[in-house]
Amino acid sequence: MDKYAAALPGCPGLGAKHMRGLIEFFNTPEDVWKASDGDIRNAKILKGKTEAAFLEWRHTTDPDRVEEELFKADIRCCTWEDEDYPPLLATTSNPPAVLFYKGAVPADEKLIAVVGSRKATSYGIQTAGTFSRELAKQEVTIVSGGARGIDSAAHKGALEGKGKTIVVAACGLDRVYPPENRNLFLQIVENGGTLISEYPLGTPPLGRQFPARNRIISGMARGVIVVEAAERSGSLITSDFALEEGRDVFSVPGSIYIPSCKGTNQLIRNGAICCTSYKDVLSEYGWGAVEKPGKEKVFKEQLTLEEELVYRFCCTENEITAEDIIQQSGLSVVKLTMLLLQLQLKGYIKETGPGRYIVIKS
Known part of the structure; x- marks a missing residue:
């Protein structure tokens, strides 16, 4: 756990956008915490009362104590740049700069x-x-x-x-x-x-x-x-x-x-x-079990985000061509070819002819 990241959200008025701006400018939460007051002002990320509150917060707050309190409560934290941060949340327009969590790492995609x-x-x-x-x-x-x-x-x-x-x-x-x-x-x-x-x-x-x-x-x-x-x-x-x-x-x-x-x-x-x-x-x-007549449930393998994107383009009443998907998705030919192959291997689509695909009905 990064004790400096954990200490940042406690500053009054310091929102997620400000925290992300500071970390991106100074590289790490520790660098933000240890920057001089002059460096913080020159960065021009904070203004007025928010800047004054943050400078005061750094001088009156001990990151070691924040870390100790979190440890006692069995709570960890991560920033939007860390691997254990929820992957979909990291792609949003205003993700929390720091997340506190208790329990399992919240990094699922499904x-x-x-x-x-x-x-x-x-x-x-x-x-x-x-x-x-x-x-x-x-x-x-x-x-x-x-x-x-x-x-x-x-x-x-x-x-x-x-x-x-x-x-x-x-x-x-x-x-x-x-x-x-x-x-x-x-x-x-x-x-x-x-x-x-x-x-x-x-x-x-x-x-x-x-x-x-x-x-x-x-x-x-x-x-x-x-x-x-x-x-x-x-x-x-x-x-x-x-x-x-x-x-x-x-x-x-x-x-x-x-x-x-x-x-x-x-x-x-x-x-x-x-x-x-x-x-x-x-x-x-395309998640979960699919019933097939006279057979047991067949469980399809979970799709990745990129595979799901391509799968959705295939979900039409008629067949779709690889060329159509490239025009709509912006994917490269090499990337799309790989994803189409993966979707076929996982049982989601089938090729009806050269470069033509349809969804396999459940």
Whole structure:
């Protein structure tokens, strides 16, 4: 753990963009911490009160003590440039410069976020739990915010499916919010899951931190399933972040008479993927088990990000040519040839003629 990186987020007013700017300018968190006040000012990354607060913070904070407190709490940290940083999150427009985490290294790529109302109906709770349980059985990691309602149901469902789940907190990891989920969070860590946060120890769960937390939830995942959401809710903020980053938004339809379903129904009207089964998600990404008549389930090998990109171009009603994919994707001929071969070996597509491909139907 880099104690200098761990000390940076504690500075009041120093956001992720400022931290990334400082680290990129000075090369490492240690170099940032040990730079002279004059060097910090000359870098012109910070201004006014933020600059003054940071200079004061460095003089009054001991990184060794920060490291010791994290060690006692069994919490580690990583920067957006480290190997153990969530790979999809690192590609977003505003990734946290530093992430604190407890439990397993949160570096999976096969992730789906499940979010929704805190005041969920029994329909929403059951749906979130079922979807998460079945996705977890297919080795999909479930990401959510640890809140009451849909979030908690999603985490519990993933545990029931013997899979991993990640809680993205809007407070320091030494705080438990909501307090009734203490045992749930312990179970998540004990079963190979992770608690993560961009906030340092001691940070309370303030309202303004939840929208920022939502960008992490959507940024970590391939797609976001919104189970229940009112017309104005944090879940819709999460879906907005997902769309901005080019991620998929799945929406579970609900009753027109239930307020907590108005947001999800509106998402579908606006173009979200209508999601009535966990299989809709598996099908979208080519994940999981495929039934073949008279045979046992065949489990397809997971796709890499680049393979998935090419696979999506192939997901048309008719065959597609390699030339079409090159024009649409911008990939080189050599790279595309390799990826097409991998997709054929993994059983996702087949070649119908020279340079022509179609998806193998499940």
